[in-house]
Amino acid sequence: MNVKVLKPYGFCAGVEYVIKTLDKAVNDNNGKQVYCIGDLVHNDEVINFVKSKGVKVISGNKEEAIDSIDFGVVVFSAHGTSDKIIQKAIDKGLVVYDAACPFVKKELLDIKKYIEKDYDVLFIGVPGHDEANAVLSISSKIHLIARLSDVEQININNKKIVVINQTTLSTDELHYIHFAIKKRFPYAVFEDEICNSSRIRQKMLLSEANDYDLVIVVGDKHSNNTQTLFKMAKEKYCNAINISSKEQLHTFDLHKTQNVLILSGASVMKEKVEEIIKFLKNL
Ligand code: SF4
Numbered sequence: 001m002n003v004k005v006l007k008p009y010g011f012c013a014g015v016e017y018v019i020k021t022l023d024k025a026v027n028d029n030n031g032k033q034v035y036c037i038g039d040l041v042h043n044d045e046v047i048n049f050v051k052s053k054g055v056k057v058i059s060g061n062k063e064e065a066i067d068s069i070d071f072g073v074v075v076f077s078a079h080g081t082s083d084k085i086i087q088k089a090i091d092k093g094l095v096v097y098d099a100a101c102p103f104v105k106k107e108l109l110d111i112k113k114y115i116e117k118d119y120d121v122l123f124i125g126v127p128g129h130d131e132a133n134a135v136l137s138i139s140s141k142i143h144l145i146a147r148l149s150d151v152e153q154i155n156i157n158n159k160k161i162v163v164i165n166q167t168t169l170s171t172d173e174l175h176y177i178h179f180a181i182k183k184r185f186p187y188a189v190f191e192d193e194i195c196n197s198s199r200i201r202q203k204m205l206l207s208e209a210n211d212y213d214l215v216i217v218v219g220d221k222h223s224n225n226t227q228t229l230f231k232m233a234k235e236k237y238c239n240a241i242n243i244s245s246k247e248q249l250h251t252f253d254l255h256k257t258q259n260v261l262i263l264s265g266a267s268v269m270k271e272k273v274e275e276i277i278k279f280l281k282n283l
Contacts (some may be wrong), residue, residue, distance in 0.1 A: 107167060
């Protein structure tokens with residue numbers, strides 16, 4: 001079987017940073033219980049690795065998680081957390097590490113700067129995602145655009161409008177939504193916040209010129225950057241599948257498959273992708 005893997009694959013710089021931050025939290029606070037608030041990244045293997053270090057992972061509502069902890073160290077997840085919740089943890093005397101990806105931190109900072117200058121923010125993002133929740137907690141002047149049709153529903157009486165987006169969106173989809181916003185609000189200012197990892201992986205997929213019997217997108221179904229890649233792969237190649245481990249390949253009939261393209265989300269271990277490549281090459 002011919003197998004091509006799109007580069008880069010393995011962890012992005014943001015995920016590396018999150019894991020380093022967690023290591024530091026464990027090493028610098030010997031003996032204290034370390035809690036991860038929210039899934040550190042959207043990848044079960046990384047979460048299991050984190051748990052193997054004795055870290056307790058509390059998913060779900062972050063504020064309730066902080067309410068339930070009276071002592072110890074808390075590490076906030078890669079996707080960003082509201083200032084109010086971080087402050088609550090500090091006020092409780094917990095040792096706090098914010099492991100938000102530097103791209104997410106920059107986005108939150110940019111939004112705050114525009115809010116201070118009296119802008120309304122149109123935030124293009126995924127409802128319910130931690131990153132979108134962190135953004136929306138900043139101000140009531142932030143309006144979530146989840147899909148193209150939302151652009152028509154927005155009512156703002158302010159000539160100062162900035163358009164900012166979640167870091168892991170599709171460059172293509174963003175382009176269409178920007179176009180619609182430009183038509184409705186020609187005076188709007190645009191800030192493109194797609195992170196380097198998402199941008200490069202999407203670009204590599206879009207510029208791929210060959211045909212394949214099968215396209216495999218490796219990554220978690222809760223990972224937005226993976227799901228963006230998967231959606232783009234399905235649009236380009238109708239025979240795209242999303243798996244998170246080699247074992248899931250057993251459910252597919254691969255006997256007639258000869259040419260395979262593999263790409264991976266940003267929170268998938270390099271070794272995991274290489275396991276899949278090895279498995280396919282040995283078929
Ligand atoms: S995918 Fe992008 S936003 Fe998410 S952790 Fe990696 S670099 Fe940061």
